[in-house]
Amino acid sequence: xxLLEKQHMNTSWDFRTANTKTYTHCYHNYPAMxxxxxxxxxxxxxxxxxxxxxxxxxxxxxxxxxxxxxSINAIGTDLNPLARLIAKTxxxxxxxxxxxxxxxxxxxxxxxxxxxxxxxxIVIPNFKNIDFxxxxxxxxxxxxxxxxxxxxxxxxxKDLFYVAFSETVRESSFTRNSEFKLYRIPEKQREKxxxxxxxxxxxxxxxxxxxxxxxxxxxxxxxxxxQIFGFNTVETIENIPEKSIEIIVTSPPYGDSRTTVAYGQxxxxxxxxxxxxxxxxxxxxxxxxxxxxxxxFGINIVDEIIEKIAIKDNKRAREVYSFxxxxxxxxxxxxxxxxxxGYACYVVGNRKxxxxxxxxxxxxxxxxxxxxxxxxxxxxRNIPNKRMPSKNSPxxxxxxxxxxxxxxxxxxxxxx
Ligand SMILES: C[S@@+](CC[C@H](N)C(=O)[O-])C[C@H]1O[C@@H](n2cnc3c(N)ncnc32)[C@H](O)[C@@H]1O
Numbered sequence: 001x002x003l004l005e006k007q008h009m010n011t012s013w014d015f016r017t018a019n020t021k022t023y024t025h026c027y028h029n030y031p032a033m034x035x036x037x038x039x040x041x042x043x044x045x046x047x048x049x050x051x052x053x054x055x056x057x058x059x060x061x062x063x064x065x066x067x068x069x070x071s072i073n074a075i076g077t078d079l080n081p082l083a084r085l086i087a088k089t090x091x092x093x094x095x096x097x098x099x100x101x102x103x104x105x106x107x108x109x110x111x112x113x114x115x116x117x118x119x120x121x122i123v124i125p126n127f128k129n130i131d132f133x134x135x136x137x138x139x140x141x142x143x144x145x146x147x148x149x150x151x152x153x154x155x156x157x158k159d160l161f162y163v164a165f166s167e168t169v170r171e172s173s174f175t176r177n178s179e180f181k182l183y184r185i186p187e188k189q190r191e192k193x194x195x196x197x198x199x200x201x202x203x204x205x206x207x208x209x210x211x212x213x214x215x216x217x218x219x220x221x222x223x224x225x226x227q228i229f230g231f232n233t234v235e236t237i238e239n240i241p242e243k244s245i246e247i248i249v250t251s252p253p254y255g256d257s258r259t260t261v262a263y264g265q266x267x268x269x270x271x272x273x274x275x276x277x278x279x280x281x282x283x284x285x286x287x288x289x290x291x292x293x294x295x296x297f298g299i300n301i302v303d304e305i306i307e308k309i310a311i312k313d314n315k316r317a318r319e320v321y322s323f324x325x326x327x328x329x330x331x332x333x334x335x336x337x338x339x340x341x342g343y344a345c346y347v348v349g350n351r352k353x354x355x356x357x358x359x360x361x362x363x364x365x366x367x368x369x370x371x372x373x374x375x376x377x378x379x380x381r382n383i384p385n386k387r388m389p390s391k392n393s394p395x396x397x398x399x400x401x402x403x404x405x406x407x408x409x410x411x412x413x414x415x416x
Contacts, residue, residue, distance in 0.1 A: 006377050013038060013381035013410065023065060023218065024090040026211040028163050030060045030083065031180040031261045034251045034347060038381075038410065039063040042249050043070050046343035046412065050246035056233040056334045059263075061087025063249040064226050069218060072247075074226040075240060077233060079285055081276045082166060082267035084228050089163045091226035093219065094156040094212055102157050103205060109148060110198045120144055127272045127279075132184065133173045141197040142169060142273060160212070164204040166270035172197045173269050180266045233330040234287060237337055245337045251347040252330075254360070254405075256288030256323045260351060287330065288323030295321075297328065299370065302363045305356065312354045320353055328367050335371035335415070343376070344368060344413045349405045361409035373413040381408050 015037040025036050039062055047053065053067035058076025060083055067074040068091055078084050113120075122143040124130070130139065142165075149165060152158040172195040176183045185193065231238050254260045264282030271279035283289060294310065294317060296303050302324055310317035338344060348360045365375050383406055 006375065007380060008378070009380045011382065013041070013379050014384050016384045022211075023069070023215040024208075024211045025062065025065060027090050027208050028060060028086045028167055030086065031263060031266050032251065032254065033060060034062040036062050036066055038347060039066040039249050040069075042345045042410070042412075043067060043072065043247065046345060047072060047247040047249075050342075052245050052247075054240065054245045054248050054334070054337055055250045056237070056248065056330065057250050057252045058087050058228065059083045059251070061090045061226070061228070064091050064228070065215075067249075068222065068224045068226060071222050071224050073224045075229070075245070076226065077229040077231050077237070079230060079232055080263050080267055080271075080282055081230065081279075082270050082274070083263070084230055085159060085166070085274070086163055088226070088228045089156070089159045091228075092156045092159065093216060094160055095154070096209075096213065096216065098154050099157050099160065099209065099212070102152055102154070102161070103209070106148060106161075106205075107202065110202070113144065113198075120147060122147055125273060125275070130272075133175065133182075133269055135174075135190075135193070138172045138195060138197060142172065145197060145201060146273060160208060161201075161205070162274060164201050164208055166267075166274065167204055168197050168201040169270050169273045171195065171200055175269070181262050182265050182268065232285065233333055234326045235329075235333075237333045240337045242336045243339045246339055246342045248334060248338060248342070248344040248346075250345070252327065253287055254349040254351050255353075255358075256319060257283035257286050258288075259319065259353075287326040288319065289326075291318050291322050292325065294318055295325075297324070299363075299366045301359060301366050305358055308356060309354050316353055320358065324363065327363075331364070331367040332371060335368065335373065338415045340415055342415050344373065344415070346411045346413075348409050348411060350407070350409065351405055361411050364409075364411045365413065368411075368413040372416050374416055376412040376414050377410075378412070379410040381410065382406060383408055 015035050018037045020035050022036065043066055050072050052073045052075060053063065055063045055076045058064055058078045061076055064074035064076045064087055074091065076087055122140060124139050124143050145165060149158060149161040152161060171177060174184045174190050176185055229239055257264060262283050263286060268279050294306060306317050306321050309320055346364050348364055350357050350360050361378055369375065
């Protein structure tokens, strides 16, 4: 009874017509991004007098930016180096004057290339399958741009260029851009595809500069700082002292990367161009990446659903179990960082496996309750401006999709 009363379908959380690309939120696309307006509302509602917000799966840093805009220090962690680069850049106060000098230099440089005035010696990166994903012409252009960026001495400006470069890499590759996973466009399309990486990056830089100007204006009198780490929330949360955080606002992955959103695969080409080692291994390291044998949690809601799946398909049950096992461990770690009276706000999705809906909202509640938290609320929202496909690939077979979810659940818990 109590559970029902506290669960609200509340369309005001849909933010159907909201502009989700304000400030630095416009910098870079990413799968399953949080809507900034959700983070903002949660911070206003549950973060009164908060000094520090923590996002344990910060992705591109949506909630971190919103914390800074409210004068709250922000700490984020993510295992994906590309996500960290974007989050760091989105929360940085980049000096506009220095940026403008480099933008002018870059424009002049690309102009001079058109006239053959400047013929740089370029080094094409040596990663597997580069010829599969990029034409030789595009490889040359990207290598020239990358070399220019590598030589920028201002760290923040350099990162802003890398972020625009990353989107350019993806868009100038043979990837189908409508997909988060890497699928190559057919040969006929590849033959005609002749992207201009220079004009692409120039227009992205111009867009991001406009976002930066708004961000700098809004944060003129704000001194709050962001720190972004790369630790695995399942293993340990280093650097964050116990009971030091007042509010957590986060959107964890919906499931393992193989069968839900492949963050590592989405980022792979960018990470490879940026020189990140083992860029093709990231998805295995994310939650649910390692399959293990099923053990009981001793928590009915999760044990029951895994049992039901196991009757139909034991392999899928092990995959689901492995994800929740990691999720449970990470909630234990995250819980310890929160002060007594602090709030944990988790935006989760209830995906379907083998035709059964996984009640991740209720499982999130149960995992926090096992860590001495009180359940406060669940706001149920429609996903109108979807940042992930409602059709997913539950079997991971190319082309085989299933409608997965149309709602998100914002679960609010309070530490005793
Ligand atoms: C739903 S996305 C977060 C999106 C973010 N809210 C945004 O607006 O960009 C989930 C993130 O969790 C990260 N992740 C998955 N497993 C992790 C782990 N064990 N430790 C740290 N980060 C992890 C993924 O790399 C991904 O960026």
